[in-house]
Amino acid sequence: MFAFIPVLALLAGPVFAQDSSTASNGTASTVQIEGLEANFKQAQLVPQLLSSFDPEAILSVSFSGQAIATGDKLDATAVASSPEISVSPAADETLDAGALYTLLMADANAVGTDQNVTEQTRHWLVNGVSLSQGSQAPYAVNYTGATTITDYAGPGPFEGTGSHRYVIALYEQGSDFAAPANLSTAGVALGTWFLSSYVSESKLGDLVSANYFQVENGVATSTAESTTAVDSTTLAGYASNTVASATSGANSQTVSASGSGTSASQTSAAASGASAASSAAASAAATSAASGAGKNGVVYGMIVGAVGVVGAVIGAAL
Numbered sequence: 426m427f428a429f430i431p432v433l434a435l436l437a438g439p440v441f442a443q444d445s446s447t448a449s450n451g452t453a454s455t456v457q458i459e460g461l462e463a464n465f466k467q468a469q470l471v472p473q474l475l476s477s478f479d480p481e482a483i484l485s486v487s488f489s490g491q492a493i494a495t496g497d498k499l500d501a502t503a504v505a506s507s508p509e510i511s512v513s514p515a516a517d518e519t520l521d522a523g524a525l526y527t528l529l530m531a532d533a534n535a536v537g538t539d540q541n542v543t544e545q546t547r548h549w550l551v552n553g554v555s556l557s558q559g560s561q562a563p564y565a566v567n568y569t570g571a572t573t574i575t576d577y578a579g580p581g582p583f584e585g586t587g588s589h590r591y592v593i594a595l596y597e598q599g600s601d602f603a604a605p606a607n608l609s610t611a612g613v614a615l616g617t618w619f620l621s622s623y624v625s626e627s628k629l630g631d632l633v634s635a636n637y638f639q640v641e642n643g644v645a646t647s648t649a650e651s652t653t654a655v656d657s658t659t660l661a662g663y664a665s666n667t668v669a670s671a672t673s674g675a676n677s678q679t680v681s682a683s684g685s686g687t688s689a690s691q692t693s694a695a696a697s698g699a700s701a702a703s704s705a706a707a708s709a710a711a712t713s714a715a716s717g718a719g720k721n722g723v724v725y726g727m728i729v730g731a732v733g734v735v736g737a738v739i740g741a742a743l
């Protein structure tokens with residue numbers, strides 16, 4: 426009865442791949458920073474999960490040496506092991522060499538999930554990382570002396586719950602930071618939480634940067650709101666940059682990622698024109714269906730937490 430929905434393919438498809446070439450000294454361009462912001466808005470992660478997002482850097486996420494493009498749809502097997510993370514500050518930002526940060530990954534479920542009502546699954550939480558600031562960016566995350574509260578647990582969304590958005594975020598961890606008692610020691614299993622509550626209660630500082638990818642299991646039985654692609658030439662930073670690869674969303678998405686993720690991105694880019702017309706009609710139904718999907722995701726997280734099974738094992742199995 427929801428006229429079969431090509432919109433499914435769209436699920437928060439990336440606005441456009443970020444230009445993968447940083448400045449020769451490794452800093453991020455204005456277009457890269459604005460593209461990241463635009464992608465988070467388009468995917469409704471802003472303001473739903475993050476009330477605002479003003480990145481000071483680009484967060485590069487690579488699985489087995491393959492860098493993702495923001496919003497890539499990836500296969501669960503490709504993201505089963507923890508990614509390598511590095512940071513390229515914007516050209517006009519300087520990151521404090523001695524500072525500590527918190528690195529985490531949260532499942533924001535499908536587009537349309539009310540993040541105020543549905544908790545996010547905590548897939549990774551590391552306090553006290555630093556950045557290996559060599560002579561030039563990007564700077565690798567340095568885990569020496571850090572505390573891994575929750576080990577990386579690869580995505581394992583329930584079948585049919587839509588395309589889940591996995592957000593990896595790096596927060597400044599100032600001297601005010603105080604881990605909540607039940608998230609202060611290593612080895613806390615994957616579970617659910619409200620990311621925004623954790624950030625405010627533990628007094629984390631600024632969100633330095635974030636990135637996200639999507640994983641879907643099986644054929645969705647619900648749909649999510651489709652979104653409209655942002656034309657990067659309308660971004661303020663575009664005029665000052667002549668970045669060819671950022672001018673066309675569809676064409677620039679072959680940049681990276683493993684086979685299945687890349688083809689999924691291309692599919693959604695190609696589908697965007699065709700499905701735009703049907704998206705408005707589908708979106709109202711989609712919102713309620715998608716929040717149902719989100720609740721299933723929470724149930725999954727709670728089951729894993731309650732059984733106390735190592736999340737990574739379950740994540741890989743699903």
Ligand SMILES: *[C@@H]1O[C@H](CO)[C@@H](O)[C@H](O)[C@H]1NC(C)=O
Nearest residue numbers: 448449450451452515516517
């Ligand atoms: C890096 O290069 C960019 C662009 O050329 C420049 O604006 C920025 O100041 C440079 N940053 C450093 C730390 O050298």
Ligand SMILES: *[C@@H]1O[C@H](CO)[C@@H](O)[C@H](O)[C@H]1NC(C)=O
Nearest residue numbers: 472473476538539540541542
């Ligand atoms: C979520 O809660 C925040 C803070 O109370 C509020 O500003 C925001 O509008 C809420 N979002 C939704 C979708 O209800």
Ligand SMILES: *[C@@H]1O[C@H](CO)[C@@H](O)[C@H](O)[C@H]1NC(C)=O
Nearest residue numbers: 555556557558567568569570
């Ligand atoms: C990583 O952090 C440790 C502890 O602060 C430090 O001793 C080490 O030099 C750092 N490594 C790099 C490559 O920056």
Ligand SMILES: *[C@@H]1O[C@H](CO)[C@@H](O)[C@H](O)[C@H]1NC(C)=O
Nearest residue numbers: 605606607608613616617618
């Ligand atoms: C930690 O305790 C708070 C209440 O103090 C609770 O809301 C939260 O769900 C707990 N978190 C975990 C991961 O157990």
